[in-house]
Amino acid sequence: MRGAADFLGDVLALIDGIRQSPEEMAALRGELTDLFEHARAGKFLIPPTHDALRTMIDDAESRCADLLLEGDD
Numbered sequence: 001m002r003g004a005a006d007f008l009g010d011v012l013a014l015i016d017g018i019r020q021s022p023e024e025m026a027a028l029r030g031e032l033t034d035l036f037e038h039a040r041a042g043k044f045l046i047p048p049t050h051d052a053l054r055t056m057i058d059d060a061e062s063r064c065a066d067l068l069l070e071g072d073d
Contacts, residue, residue, distance in 0.1 A: 008068045015061045019054065029053065 018024040029047075036047040048056060 008065060011064050011068065012061065015057060015064070019057050025050075025053065028057075 018028060032047070036042055036045050038045075
């Protein structure tokens, strides 16, 4: 149980570091570029704004925490 809590803390710290770093945010945006510029998918997807990307990170953080805490039961 303690190991899971430590891992959750590490995951949350990693996500917070990405959120707080302009370089990490730019790198994340770069990783998503292929998806949004894909010949077929790009026709249906709009690249996220800075605020939308932060919201995605917040959602991912919440989902990671929920899934990791579920495993603690």
